[in-house]
Amino acid sequence: xxxxxxxxxxxxxxxxxxxxxxxxxxxxxxxxxxxxxxxxxxxxxxxxxxxxxxxxxxxxxxxxxxxxxxxxxxxxxxxxxxxxxxxxxxxxxxxxxxxxxxxxxxxxxxxxxxxxxxxxxxxxxxxxxxxxxxxxxxxxxxxxxxxxxxxxxxxxxxxxxxxxxxxxxxxxxxxxxxxxxxxxxxxxxxxxxxxxxxxxxxxxxxxxxxxxxxxxxxxxxxxxxxxxxxxxxxxxxxxxxxxxxxxxxxxxxxxxxxxxxxxxxxxxxxxxxxxxxxxxxxxxxxxxxxxxxxxxxxxxxxxxxxxxxxxxxxxxxxxxxxxxxxxxxxxxxxxxxxxxxxxxxxxxxxxxxxxxxxxxxxxxxxxxxxxxxxxxxxxxxxxxxxxxxxxxx
Amino acid sequence: xxxxxxxxxxxxxxxxxxxxxxxxxxxxxxxxxxxxxxxxxxxxxxxxxxxxxxxxxxxxxxxxxxxxxxxxxxxxxxxxxxxxxxxxxxxxxxxxxxxxxxxxxxxxxxxxxxxxxxxxxxxxxxxxxxxxxxxxxxxxxxxxxxxxxxxxxxxxxxxxx
Numbered sequence: 054x055x056x057x058x059x060x061x062x063x064x065x066x067x068x069x070x071x072x073x074x075x076x077x078x079x080x081x082x083x084x085x086x087x088x089x090x091x092x093x094x095x096x097x098x099x100x101x102x103x104x105x106x107x108x109x110x111x112x113x114x115x116x117x118x119x120x121x122x123x124x125x126x127x128x129x130x131x132x133x134x135x136x137x138x139x140x141x142x143x144x145x146x147x148x149x150x151x152x153x154x155x156x157x158x159x160x161x162x163x164x165x166x167x168x169x170x171x172x173x174x175x176x177x178x179x180x181x182x183x184x185x186x187x188x189x190x191x192x193x194x195x196x197x198x199x200x201x202x203x204x205x206x207x208x209x210x211x212x213x214x215x216x217x218x219x220x221x222x223x224x225x226x227x228x229x230x231x232x233x234x235x236x237x238x239x240x241x242x243x244x245x246x247x248x249x250x251x252x253x254x255x256x257x258x259x260x261x262x263x264x265x266x267x268x269x270x271x272x273x274x275x276x277x278x279x280x281x282x283x284x285x286x287x288x289x290x291x292x293x294x295x296x297x298x299x300x301x302x303x304x305x306x307x308x309x310x311x312x313x314x315x316x317x318x319x320x321x322x323x324x325x326x327x328x329x330x331x332x333x334x335x336x337x338x339x340x341x342x343x344x345x346x347x348x349x350x351x352x353x354x355x356x357x358x359x360x361x362x363x364x365x366x367x368x369x370x371x372x373x374x375x376x377x378x379x380x381x382x383x384x385x386x387x388x389x390x391x392x393x394x395x396x397x398x399x400x401x402x403x404x405x406x407x408x409x410x411x412x413x414x415x416x417x418x419x420x421x422x423x424x425x426x427x428x429x430x431x432x433x434x435x436x437x438x439x440x441x442x443x444x445x446x
Numbered sequence: 447x448x449x450x451x452x453x454x455x456x457x458x459x460x461x462x463x464x465x466x467x468x469x470x471x472x473x474x475x476x477x478x479x480x481x482x483x484x485x486x487x488x489x490x491x492x493x494x495x496x497x498x499x500x501x502x503x504x505x506x507x508x509x510x511x512x513x514x515x516x517x518x519x520x521x522x523x524x525x526x527x528x529x530x531x532x533x534x535x536x537x538x539x540x541x542x543x544x545x546x547x548x549x550x551x552x553x554x555x556x557x558x559x560x561x562x563x564x565x566x567x568x569x570x571x572x573x574x575x576x577x578x579x580x581x582x583x584x585x586x587x588x589x590x591x592x593x594x595x596x597x598x599x600x601x602x603x604x605x606x607x
Contacts, residue, residue: 134456187457194498196475197461197485205456310478375493 060107067096067107071325082192082427084185086387087419089325090412093332111330118327119392120283120297121320126389127301128309128316129183130209132252135302138209145203145365146210149383152357154179160346166404169225173397176218177411178354182387183208185419189426190382200366200379207365207383215389216245216298222393223292226400241295248299256305264308268315275304275312276319294392324388331395332412339409347413355421358383374433381429385422390415461485465492474506482506503569508585510570515587518565518572526591534591536567537604541584544607551578559599561592 071085074092078085130138139146157178161171186208195201217238224237251259263278265271279297286296304312340347362380371379394411397403453461455475463473463485471487481500488496501509515536522534539545545553555561566573566580567587573580582588590600 129457134454137454138456183457194495196455196458197463197473197483197487197495197498199471199493202453202455202461205458209456314479371493372491374491378494 060110063107064110067092067329071329075325083423084182084188084385084387084419085325086182086185086328086391087416089328090332090391090416093329094335094337094412096329096333111326111333114323115327115330116293117280118320118323118325119294119395120279121316122324122327122388122392123294123298124279124301125313125316125320126183126212126215127298128304128313129301130212131305131309132249132256132302135209135213136249136253138206139213142203142206142210142365145207145361145368146214148364149207149210149358149361150179150214152361153354156350156353156357160350160410161407164343164346164404164406164410166407170397170403170407172222172225173393173403173407174410176222176393177390177414178350178386180211180215180386180389180393181208181358181383182385182389182419182422183212185385185387185422186382189385189423193426195378195382198375198378200362200369200371200375200382203365203369203371204362204379204382207361213245216295216302217241219292219295219298219393219396220244222396223295223400226397226402228402244299248303252303252305256303259303260305260308263304263312271311272315275316292396294396327395328388328391331391331408334398335408335412339406340413343406343410344413347410347417350410350414351417351421354386354418355384355425373437374430377429377433378426381425384418384425386415386418387422390418484509504585507569511567511585511587514570514572515567515589518567518589522564522589522591531593532591533594533597534564534589535597537588537590537597537601539582539584539586539588539604543582543584543604545582545604546584548582549578550576550580550582553603555590555600555603558603559592559596561590561596561600563588563590565589 071089071092074088075085078088154175157174157176158171161167161174164170166174186204190196190201190204220241221237263271263274265274279300282296282300283293284296287293301309359377359380362378362383363376366376366379390411394408394415398405398408448464450462450464450473453463455461459475459477461473461475463471465471469492470489471485471492473485475483475485475498477483481502484497484499484501484506485495486497488494519534519536526532526534550563555563563576564574565588566576566582567589568583588604590597592600
């Protein structure tokens with residue numbers, strides 16, 4: 054009885070603290086993710102206040118957070134949007150992939166983390182945070198801009214790339230051979246194709262299974278289906294996250310929209326716990342040794358996203374200022390970088406420092422992203438004036 | 447001919463816009479949840495927007511009325527040109543008008559002012575030749591035909607009952 058009381062007090066304090074941090078974050082115009090991570094770092098091992106007795110709950114809640122993050126990522130775009138997005142923006146998408154995955158992989162090799170660590174770090178630096186990007190574009194009133202569809206289509210491509218990448222990463226983390234890796238690629242390609250075809254042709258049947266006019270019934274069904282699929286996927290060594298993500302893609306139309314509306318608050322709650330748990334499990338003392346690498350990666354991958362956006366917008370005939378805006382909008386990294394790092398660390402197949410590097414990197418990029426999107430116009434204008442010739446960054 | 451461009455915004459909704467003769471891009475963003483943003487591009491940078499104004503369904507209806515009704519009035523004006531002394535005007539029915547929520551018959555407009563209501567524009571849709579049981583709603587636009595004197599009286603009737 055007494056233990057329950059202490060657990061409730063601890064949990065309440067954590068949530069309330071996160072609420073204050075979240076409010077603060079939106080007030081100064083950044084994403085709350087870095088502050089949640091800092092919150093986690095402050096507790097946990099080597100931190101200020103060790104939390105005891107609620108680990109069982111927070112660990113499981115963090116897992117649910119990952120499932121919900123990926124489920125909502127899958128729900129975000131309809132199968133039709135994914136397919137047209139792929140057709141229209143594949144070249145820009147490939148440029149994005151090559152330019153932004155390479156720095157992470159190279160740094161992992163430099164640190165001697167081997168191919169597995171490189172694969173994980175490539176994912177961490179590659180994927181933009183669609184949550185932060187969409188929020189920033191909305192806040193800055195840029196949804197009507199011509200470069201915005203370009204930015205969104207790159208996010209769509211990254212979404213699809215994740216569907217391929219996550220099963221491969223899971224297979225590699227599980228310690229399969231090169232041949233096993235290729236088999237994983239083959240299987241995931243087949244699975245993605247099957248899921249897309251199901252979503253395009255029979256999406257309404259999948260939707261029918263979970264849909265209900267009663268919000269609470271609907272909520273229970275969607276959440277139940279997501280956890281079931283995630284659990285089964287995890288049992289089959291495909292990773293819970295991938296299962297939830299594919300379920301999200303398969304649910305379509307108005308069911309997907311309603312599910313998003315219902316699940317968003319739940320996702321925010323559980324994802325916040327996930328970030329805190331990730332921070333908790335990262336020893337703050339392990340960050341300083343990798344800080345220089347994190348800063349270097351931050352600078353480099355800010356530039357590579359700027360180049361990506363510039364190139365993609367140029368292909369669509371958008372003027373220089375719009376190209377710079379497109380690049381800056383893509384800079385933010387966040388939730389999915391942490392999800393990838395979390396998968397890698399949980400599997401125990403990579404260097405422990407990867408968590409520290411990913412934490413420091415996301416801390417920087419989640420703050421830098423919204424700032425870059427805000428300052429890009431004045432900076433580009435100043436550069437243009439100073440040089441007299443058109444700005445390049 | 448105005449060429450409206452429809453651009454899907456994955457995860458958000460759709461953007462529909464056109465470039466006006468002035469070079470400015472004007473359009474709306476329709477969000478998945480059904481609300482709208484009115485967008486107007488910047489003068490010096492047509493790629494970006496000077497304003498992105500969120501509108502509720504009622505507000506976009508009102509805006510559609512404002513833009514749609516003058517066209518109808520101009521058309522009727524053209525048709526009634528031969529009839530001397532008769533003109534066409536659009537009369538707004540304010541949300542606090544005594545006839546908000548009452549029928550055309552209740553106004554007895556025809557008996558009292560000899561003005562005919564030829565159409566009602568509501569939420570951008572034209573309801574032609576309203577019958578006496580047509581129920582008015584606030585911010586309807588009444589397209590009316592009558593003499594100058596009758597129309598002046600009709601304004602008073604709609605405002606004060």
